[in-house]
Amino acid sequence: xxxxxxxxxxxxxxxxxxxxxxxxxxxxxxxxxxxxxxxxxxxxxxxxxxxxxxxxxxxxxxxxxxxxxxxxxxxxxxxxxxxxxxxxxxxxxxxxxxxxxxxxxxxxxxxxxxxxxxxxxxxxxxxxxxxxxxxxxxxxxxxxxxxxxxxxxxxxxxxxxxxxxxxxxxxxxxxxxxxxxxxxxxxxxxxxxxxxxxxxxxxxxxxxxxxxxxxxxxxxxxxxxxxxxxxxxxxxxxxxxxxxxxxxxxxxxxxxxxxxxxxxxxxxxxxxxxxxxxxxxxxxxxxxxxxxxxxxxxxxxxxxxxxxxxxxxxxxxxxxxxxxxxxxxxxxxxxxxxxxxxxxxxxxxxxxxxxxxxxxxxxxxxxxxxxxxxxxxxxxxxxxxxxxxxxxxxxxxxxxxxxxxxxxxxxxxxxxxxxxxxxxxxxxxxxxxxxxxxxxxxxxxxxxxxxxxxxxxxxxxxxxxxxxxxxxxxxxxxxxxxxxx
Numbered sequence: 001x002x003x004x005x006x007x008x009x010x011x012x013x014x015x016x017x018x019x020x021x022x023x024x025x026x027x028x029x030x031x032x033x034x035x036x037x038x039x040x041x042x043x044x045x046x047x048x049x050x051x052x053x054x055x056x057x058x059x060x061x062x063x064x065x066x067x068x069x070x071x072x073x074x075x076x077x078x079x080x081x082x083x084x085x086x087x088x089x090x091x092x093x094x095x096x097x098x099x100x101x102x103x104x105x106x107x108x109x110x111x112x113x114x115x116x117x118x119x120x121x122x123x124x125x126x127x128x129x130x131x132x133x134x135x136x137x138x139x140x141x142x143x144x145x146x147x148x149x150x151x152x153x154x155x156x157x158x159x160x161x162x163x164x165x166x167x168x169x170x171x172x173x174x175x176x177x178x179x180x181x182x183x184x185x186x187x188x189x190x191x192x193x194x195x196x197x198x199x200x201x202x203x204x205x206x207x208x209x210x211x212x213x214x215x216x217x218x219x220x221x222x223x224x225x226x227x228x229x230x231x232x233x234x235x236x237x238x239x240x241x242x243x244x245x246x247x248x249x250x251x252x253x254x255x256x257x258x259x260x261x262x263x264x265x266x267x268x269x270x271x272x273x274x275x276x277x278x279x280x281x282x283x284x285x286x287x288x289x290x291x292x293x294x295x296x297x298x299x300x301x302x303x304x305x306x307x308x309x310x311x312x313x314x315x316x317x318x319x320x321x322x323x324x325x326x327x328x329x330x331x332x333x334x335x336x337x338x339x340x341x342x343x344x345x346x347x348x349x350x351x352x353x354x355x356x357x358x359x360x361x362x363x364x365x366x367x368x369x370x371x372x373x374x375x376x377x378x379x380x381x382x383x384x385x386x387x388x389x390x391x392x393x394x395x396x397x398x399x400x401x402x403x404x405x406x407x408x409x410x411x412x413x414x415x416x417x418x419x420x421x422x423x424x425x426x427x428x429x430x431x432x433x434x435x436x437x438x439x440x441x442x443x444x445x446x447x448x449x450x451x452x453x454x455x456x457x458x459x460x461x462x463x464x465x466x467x468x469x470x471x472x473x474x475x476x477x478x479x480x481x482x483x484x485x
Contacts, residue, residue, distance in 0.1 A: 071120040081134035082126035101139040104199040136197035145198040157198035167209035183274040213268040225257040282308035284337040291343040305340025365401040365482040377478040386476035387469030398453040417459025431469035
C-alpha cells in the first residue's frame with residue numbers, strides 16, 4: 001500500500017512539473033525578444049519530467065509483473081536463515097524456536113539477528129517450517145533425523161527413514177491376516193514421517209519407537225457443569241470413562257462448577273478393514289387368518305412357508321485386532337421368501353388381544369388345552385392362585401397359547417414340576433406347569449398351537465391337570481382376560 005502511494009505521489013509531481021515547464025515555454029515564445037537560455041531550461045525541464053514519468057511507470061510495472069516485493073534477509077549468527085516480508089512474524093517464529101531449543105538442550109541459547117533490506121520474489125519467501133529447521137541447524141541438541149508426527153504432534157524420531165518405516169511396519173504386521181481377502185491395514189490417526197532436525201534424545205531404535213507409539217498419551221481439560229448434568233452424562237459427552245471423574249463422585253454438582261479431568265488414549269492404533277460377502281437366509285413371515293369353521297384353539301397350515309436367500313456384503317473394521325464396527329454395504333436378493341399362511345380357529349378369542357412382539361407371536365392367546373377349569377385365578381382357601389388349572393388326562397397335548405421363545409423347559413423345584421415358560425414379547429410370558437413330559441428345549445422358537453408338552457401330575461399337584469399362567473412384566477394376570485371361556 002505504501003509502495004502504491006509513493007508511485008502515485010511521484011506520478012502527480014511529474015505531471016505538475018511537466019505542466020509548469022510547458023506553460024513557461026509558451027509564455028517565453030510569446031515574447032519578441034525571448035531569452036534563449038530560458039527556453040533551453042524549459043525544454044530540459046520537460047525532458048526531465050518525461051524521463052521521471054517513464055522511470056516511474058517502468059518501476060511500478062516491473063514490480064507488479066514480476067511479483068516482487070520489498071522485504072528482508074534474516075541473518076542469524078552470521079548465517080542467512082530466511083527471506084521474509086514481515087519481520088514481526090519472523091521474530092515470533094524465532095522466539096518459539098528459541099524456547100523449544102532451550103527446553104531440549106537445557107541451556108539458554110541466544111541468537112544475534114541482523115536484517116538486510118532486499119527486493120524479494122514472492123516464491124523466494126521462506127516458509128515457517130523451513131525457517132524453524134534453519135534455526136534448529138544452529139542449535140546444540142538438535143541433529144538431522146526423521147521425525148514421526150501423529151496428528152501433527154512430534155512423538156518420536158529415527159536416525160534414518162529405514163528405521164522409521166521398520167517401526168511402523170512392526171505395528172501393522174501383527175494384524176495382517178493372510179486368510180482374509182480384501183484386507184487393508186492402516187492407522188487410526190494421520191502419521192507423517194519428515195526429514196528434519198530433531199532433538200538428539202528422541203532418536204530411537206525401531207523397537208523403541210514402536211513401544212512409544214503404542215503407549216498412552218494424557219490429555220487434560222476442564223468441563224463446566226450444566227443444569228441437569230450427572231457424572232455419567234458428562235463422561236459420555238467427553239468420551240471418558242466414569243472413573244476419570246471419580247474424584248467428584250461424593251460431591252454435589254452445581255451449575256457452573258468447573259471439573260478438571262485427565263483423559264488417556266493410545267497414541268497410535270492399527271486399523272484393519274475388509275469386506276466379505278455371505279449368503280444369508282431371509283426368514284419367511286407367518287400370516288394368520290381367522291377361520292370360523294375351524295374349532296377354536298386349533299390351527300391349520302394353509303400354505304407352507306419357505307425361507308429366501310440373499311447375498312450380503314459386510315464391511316468389518318477392527319482396531320488393534322478387536323472388531324469395532326460391522327455394517328452392510330450391499331445386499332442382493334437371490335430368492336424371495338414365501339409367506340406361511342395359517343388358519344386359526346374361531347378368530348381372536350372374543351377379541352381379547354395383547355401387543356406381543358416375539359418371533360412367531362400373533363398378539364393374542366388361545367387355550368393351551370381344551371379340558372375344564374378346575375381352579376380359577378385369584379384368592380383360594382389356602383393360597384393366591386397365580387393362574388388357572390385345566391383338568392385333563394395325563395398325556396393329553398399341551399399347546400403353545402401363542403408363538404414365542406422358550407426361556408425355560410425342564411424340572412422346577414418350586415412345586416411346578418415339569419414346566420415350560422414361553423416369552424411372547426412386550427413383557428408377556430406364559431407358564432405351563434405340572435407336565436408329564438416336556439417336548440421342546442430352552443432357546444427354541446415355537447408357533448401358536450404347537451404341541452410343547454403333555455399334561456401330567458408332577459410337582460405339588462392334587463391330580464392330573466395343566467396349571468396355566470399369563471404374566472405381564474413379571475406380574476401374574478388373569479388368563480381369562482386374554483381368552484374366551
